[in-house]
Amino acid sequence: MIARTNMITRLFTFAAMLVGIGQVGAQNLVALPKAALKQSDTPEKIELGKKLYFDPRLSATGTVSCNSCHNLMEGGDDGRATSMGVNGLTGPRNAPTVWNAVFQASQFWDGRAVTLEEQAKGPMVADVEMGMLGHDQVISRIKDIAGYTNDFQIAFKNDDAVTIENAVEAIAAFERTLITPNSALDRYLDGDEHAMSETQIRGMELFESIGCTECHSGPALNGWDIGSDAEFVEFPRFDTSPFVQAYDLATDLGRSQATGDNTDDHLFKTPTLRNVTLTAPYLHNGRVSSLAETCRLMASTQLDVELTDREADDLTSFMSALEGEFPEMTFPRLPSRSGESVIQAKVGSAINDQS
Numbered sequence: 001m002i003a004r005t006n007m008i009t010r011l012f013t014f015a016a017m018l019v020g021i022g023q024v025g026a027q028n029l030v031a032l033p034k035a036a037l038k039q040s041d042t043p044e045k046i047e048l049g050k051k052l053y054f055d056p057r058l059s060a061t062g063t064v065s066c067n068s069c070h071n072l073m074e075g076g077d078d079g080r081a082t083s084m085g086v087n088g089l090t091g092p093r094n095a096p097t098v099w100n101a102v103f104q105a106s107q108f109w110d111g112r113a114v115t116l117e118e119q120a121k122g123p124m125v126a127d128v129e130m131g132m133l134g135h136d137q138v139i140s141r142i143k144d145i146a147g148y149t150n151d152f153q154i155a156f157k158n159d160d161a162v163t164i165e166n167a168v169e170a171i172a173a174f175e176r177t178l179i180t181p182n183s184a185l186d187r188y189l190d191g192d193e194h195a196m197s198e199t200q201i202r203g204m205e206l207f208e209s210i211g212c213t214e215c216h217s218g219p220a221l222n223g224w225d226i227g228s229d230a231e232f233v234e235f236p237r238f239d240t241s242p243f244v245q246a247y248d249l250a251t252d253l254g255r256s257q258a259t260g261d262n263t264d265d266h267l268f269k270t271p272t273l274r275n276v277t278l279t280a281p282y283l284h285n286g287r288v289s290s291l292a293e294t295c296r297l298m299a300s301t302q303l304d305v306e307l308t309d310r311e312a313d314d315l316t317s318f319m320s321a322l323e324g325e326f327p328e329m330t331f332p333r334l335p336s337r338s339g340e341s342v343i344q345a346k347v348g349s350a351i352n353d354q355s
């Protein structure tokens with residue numbers, strides 16, 4: 001699969017060179033689309049999805065929202081090696097960014113959800129994330145807040161609209177607004193030769209010539225293109241690389257965790273590199289804290305190439321050209337119950353109140 005894609009890419013690159021399509025040295029890279037909404041993503045649905053995204057009351061303890069681990073005021077991640085959910089519990093994997101998550105053919109490091117809607121069902125009931133007992137509990141929590149019933153009715157034009165399907169549809173509609181076009185690379189690809197610095201261009205040329213684009217191609221630099229199916233690649237591909245031991249890269253079996261098929265061992269989704277400068281630490285286990293080191297590691301584990309310091313710096317500099325324009329955003333006002341919490345007090349707290 002990899003070899004075929006690579007060959008097609010190379011043929012295309014060669015053809016593009018002959019006819020002179022695109023900017024010099026950017027044959028496998030494509031500008032990020034400037035919109036990703038579906039026709040059914042109405043402003044009411046998006047606004048409801050935004051409320052749900054920011055609402056920590058969808059977690060067992062009332063303290064963890066989607067934004068706790070995917071902070072939209074920053075890189076759309078949590079800056080931690082692995083995430084911390086309710087009651088201080090930590091999971092095994094690093095939180096990927098939600099910025100531009102719409103531009104990928106599957107969700108999660110192992111691609112176990114195909115759509116954003118399907119993905120959004122997971123965290124609310126994951127015990128190390130938002131920790132709710134089941135989707136029924138989520139729905140009854142939402143129904144206990146009258147303002148939400150109203151918002152669902154307006155967004156879905158239906159009296160009995162508070163369902164988990166509608167909740168995740170609204171969250172996904174909101175996530176489709178989380179895109180960051182107009183990075184320096186996008187402006188360069190659109191014809192502005194001065195949008196990228198010399199070092200960034202040198203880094204881009206190396207990124208292509210050394211073979212990073214075998215996997216990191218297309219608008220989100222994750223191998224995705226409009227309508228493409230999910231693909232998974234071996235990581236680490238060269239398991240004799242010294243980085244494998246140093247950063248414990250072979251323990252998490254990736255895709256096979258989702259499929260139960262051991263021929264899928266060590267397959268992972270290629271992550272986006274958009275805004276990657278903002279989302280340290282890196283990799284599925286969050287073990288690598290520096291981007292330059294991650295580039296050295298990738299060259300070694302995926303391409304069996306040892307980078308010089310200057311090459312690693314050039315690649316890192318290219319990645320700074322992938323920081324896009326973040327949309328202006330206002331905080332939603334969350335519907336509230338007058339004088340009463342929806343989070344169950346622990347047994348005994350009423351007595352404590354009297355003491």
Ligand code: HEC
Pocket residue numbers: 053064065066067068069070083084085086091093094095096097098101104106107108109110116119120123124128129130171
């Ligand atoms: C406790 C932290 C935590 C919370 C809360 C959380 N997530 Fe995540 N999220 C993660 C982690 C960790 C992963 C990667 C897990 C994996 O791949 O196994 C992830 C993966 C994702 C992905 C896939 C991104 C990709 O590139 O594959 C999306 C989209 C996402 N989360 C959205 C959400 C939404 C929406 C919510 C709220 C309903 C939410 N998350 C709540 C930690 C969290």
Ligand code: HEC
Pocket residue numbers: 109207210211212213214215216233234235237268269270271272273276279281282283284285291294295298299302303315
């Ligand atoms: C054969 C496919 C392949 C090639 C070639 C490849 N990568 Fe990757 N890249 C991946 C996969 C898969 C991951 C996710 C690894 C994981 O599961 O932790 C990744 C992760 C990354 C990350 C970390 C992203 C994050 O958010 O944690 C960076 C940075 C990166 N690659 C840069 C590069 C560079 C630079 C090159 C060229 C030197 C390169 N990659 C070559 C497949 C590839």
